Amino acid sequence: MRTFQSFSLLLGAALVALTSCAKLGSGEKKPDEEAQSPFGASGIPPQLRAKSPESGTPVTPGGNAPSANSSLKITPEEDIVFTDPDNPDATLPELATLLAAPKRRGPWEESETIAKQRAAREGKPLLIWFTDSATSPMCRALSQELFNTPDFQGWAAEKLIRLKVDAFIDVHDPDLTIDQINTRRIDMKNYVARLKKQYKILGQPSLVLLNPSGEVVGRYRGYKRGDAQYFWGLIKHGEAVSANAYKEWRSGLEKKGYREWEDRNKRKVFARLTSYSNGTLNLIEPDGTRSRTEEGKLSDKDRDWITEQKKLRNMQ
Known part of the structure; x- marks a missing residue:
């Protein structure tokens, strides 16, 4: 009799345990079941979850009601x-002084600082020409066949700011002493070397096109006689890319x-x-x-x- 009662108690405890396990297991997914769901345990795609950066911007009180100041286009x-x-x-310096055009000896600037300031202020890309006017035949050919032509000069005056970096240093200034001339020559050599290192120039002719904010948008190395129009086409393409990027940049700043x-x-x-x-x-x-x-x-x-x-x- 006692054996039967003990067996009944053990059987009852086992049934209770099985029932409890069934209840606990009913709310959990097995690993293989969870793996079958493409969106994980929640069943919600990631882009629709509340904390996802792709879930959109929360709607503020008022819903889509127009703002009272939406028609006022003024600076915040x-x-x-x-x-x-x-x-x-x-x-602060006077604006008229800053806007006064600096004196230039020709269509090509000689100062990187002035050239970059003009590019940023006028919203034009900056074309930097690394040349050696004394020893490079291809530099002279590029100058004669393209850069010195009226068509290119007219186009470039409207579309570009130009900077020439010449490896040939020639200092002629009657107001300077011999020591001052030597110092000027050393300074200019260091200036050319710094820019060549900065823009990774390995030979001449080489050109680098920067957008108005100073980012490189094009590189053009070497030149072959008779390729003036092709070379100009490359520069035109770079200018167009820079112009489009500048419009977006400017639009962002206007906001x-x-x-x-x-x-x-x-x-x-x-x-x-x-x-x-x-x-x-x-x-x-x-x-x-x-x-x-x-x-x-x-x-x-x-x-x-x-x-x-x-x-x-x-x-x-």
């Missing part, structure tokens, strides 16, 4: 600071408050207004160059824009 408040008239920044300003002499600069005080404007260009100008020196269009901004802020 955080991008313009109207300063205290008693605390203007007096250390951050940058715009084109023009003075009374029709000179233009792409910059953002950082502060305004009693008719004085402080501007910053994309490359960080800061300048100051007066409202009266700007175009009528710019002055109308300033008037609109002042009205929006209830300024007299």
Whole structure:
């Protein structure tokens, strides 16, 4: 009798244990079952999960209701600071001075600094020509067959900023002493060597095309007589690629408050207004160059824009 009771108790305990295991196992998937689901245990595609970066932008309260200021195309408040008239920044250079065209000896710049500043300010790609005018026949051929032709010069004047880096150093300045001439020659050799190393130039002629922000968009090495049109086509393609990229870059900056300003002499600069005080404007260009100008020196269009901004802020 006792044996039968013990057996019954053991049988009951086993049934309870099996029932519990069945309940626990019913909510879990076996590894092979989970592997059969292409979206994992959740069954939800990754792009639709809440924490996925592809799941979209959460809808803010108000749904698709238009914003009250959606029709006002003005620069955001955080991008313009109207300063205290008693605390203007007096250390900035005058914009007219920066926009004044530097004196150049020819169509090719000789200073990398000036060439890059012009490229950034004018929104044009920079073509750097590494040459050796004294010892390289192909450099002379490229100059004669393409760079010195009226057609190329007219096109390049509109589309490019040009910089020539000549390995042949020739210093002629009657105002310099012999020691000063030697020092100038050494400085220029170091300048050429630095640029050749920076742009990985191994021979001449070599050309490098930079977009207005200074990124390399094209490299052209060597030249063969009679290939002027083909070589020009390569440069044109690089210029077109740079122009398209510049449009996107500029559009992105316009959303951050940058715009084109023009003075009374029709000179233009792409910059953002950082502060305004009693008719004085402080501007910053994309490359960080800061300048100051007066409202009266700007175009009528710019002055109308300033008037609109002042009205929006209830300024007299």
